[in-house]
Amino acid sequence: MSVAVAWGLVTLGLLVVIVRRRYVAIGLVTAQAAALGVGALSLAPGRSPEFLIAGGILLLRSLVLYALLVFTVRRTREPRPLRAPVAPLVRVTAVVVLTLVVLALMPPLGLGSRSAEQASVALVIIGISIIVARRATVFHLLGFIVAENGLALAALSVAGGLPLLIELGVTVDLIILVTVAVAFHERIFGEFGTADTSLLRGLRD
């Protein structure tokens, strides 16, 4: 995967940290996942048939998740926009600083290229940051997917790739997880009238 594509994926992830509308964020994450799939397919000719299948799985995964998320958001329209507790500029600055610090401290991980390593770790950090910084359940789901895209980028950078069965298992797990999370999102929306996770703070000791 070229350096430009890898950092392009990171830029898409950072945009998800900033954007307010759920549809825009879903579009950005889908574009990121689709770019990964297309990138994997473009690398396939020189590699094993398993790599081709893995690229196809990534592309298919992006479409399935897009359909699932758009369907869910249509069914659960928020009465008013959910504003994150921190302003967009502050959010993105904090995520960039955190990512740069981690990348500076990170030793070489032995993946295909250093830029792919850095972009993968950056995407995992951005994904986790989205979960921490945003209140809407849909953004938590998008955070998972961004982090998983980072892991997929790392796996594509490995010379032999991950074993196909494990790639398949990870994909199936992700789809099951997102489906379960969507079920939770709908129940939370039904119970509270909004899918705002800041309302889920009743259990304390």
Next chain:
Amino acid sequence: MTSPPAVLAYIVPALPLVGGGLIALAPTPRSQAWANRAGAVVSAALAGIAAAWALIGGGTAPPDRWLVLDSLGAPFLAVVALVGLCSALISPAYLRTSVRSFFRPGRARSWYYLSFYLFWAALLAVPLAGNLGIAWVLVEGTTGVSALLVAYSGRRSALEAGWKYLVLTTVGLTVALLGIVILAAAAPTGSAVHGLSWRALSNTAGIMSRPAGVTAFLLLFGGLATKVGWAPVHNWLPDAHSEAPPPVSALLSAALLPAVMLIVWRTALALAPAVGVPNVHGIFIAFGLFSLAVAVPFLWRPLAWKRLLAYSSLEHMGVLALGIGFGGPLAVAGVVLHLTGHAIAKSLGFYSAIPLFQLRPAASHRPVRGLLGSDPGLVAGMSLSLGSLSGLPPSPLFFSEVLIVSGGFVAGHNAGAAFAVFLLALGFLGLAHVLVEGLLSRGGGPRREAVIGRREVRWFSIGATALLLALAALAAFLPGSDVIRMLVERTS
């Protein structure tokens, strides 16, 4: 795949998968309950046979397979089978008390059984995983179904607990997966298919760069620790354990946490050449002591019954981490004994919540007091559970804690072992206080005759008493036994 252990390793998780599907399709609650009993007994019996086979030396399947029956996984497999069986048998009683659900009313019971058996099947497969990648897929697979079960009651608090569990453990497992990718990259070219098997990982760890090996280990340990519930990444644990249906709470505490801990143990053994054996031991001991230190203050606080049991899980996962970190015959014997004793005592405690919440609905969010006058039989079961968990002699947990701490002193971890003794003593006093002041104090609560689950809990109490006493007696012979010798060889 023709040897009996190899075949068994695949059949053991397949049976509950099939059973869960059949139970979900059964047309009436009565037929579901009947199919549940049959499915649970057959699944647990086969898993028990597989575990016994591995322990007596028959389980020598080649290690480069997706699922492997081996001596280290055998005690964990047996415990998952036992807890799954008991939880399945008590589930109909819980379902009779359940009034609302996360699922649509007409299908809630079917969804419960389907999710329960999927969860149990994945849990049975985790100790059999012969490959780190497959282990990750299975552990992640447990998250989705168990999150649905945690939120089964559909209450706001259950939704909160289920969502937290889903988010926090998934974040942890995402971090762990990055560690797996690093290991896959370091594996020699051409070994992709089984490059992540425990044996291949050990070889890889010997040749990979130290910084990459240490980074992979820390990512895996930290990520999986979230699922084990070790402090400081345990935030989901008290909420999920207290909000889940009692049979599921038992599976979470007594089966899921130890099963994932086994994966951490196997990973640590495989990566020790890259990280260094003393460092691996040190990390286990640090997590163990920190978990104990975080849990103990909560054992002194007046908490709702299931929340108290949840913090006790944090304490006992800390004790198991200490045992793994100390190593040697005494500590390993302690780990096996503790694992089993904790599973029996904790499950009984959670099952007791079924009749308890009918007698005292407020007990779901408030401490229990003065129950003795209302239901002495139930108090006996709860006291047996709490007394055993506190380490009150002759509880097997008393002997296992003595073995683990002795193992620490023998291995030269004097400071760690001494601090553990101090924390365990504090934990014991906290739970003993709850036992005397809460459960055994007399109160004026109403006595109800028709309480669902009371009869089942009495039977479980009798069975648990027998098993706990047998385990306590076994403590005298276990450290010098062939089983422990085999496990020590396997984990050295």
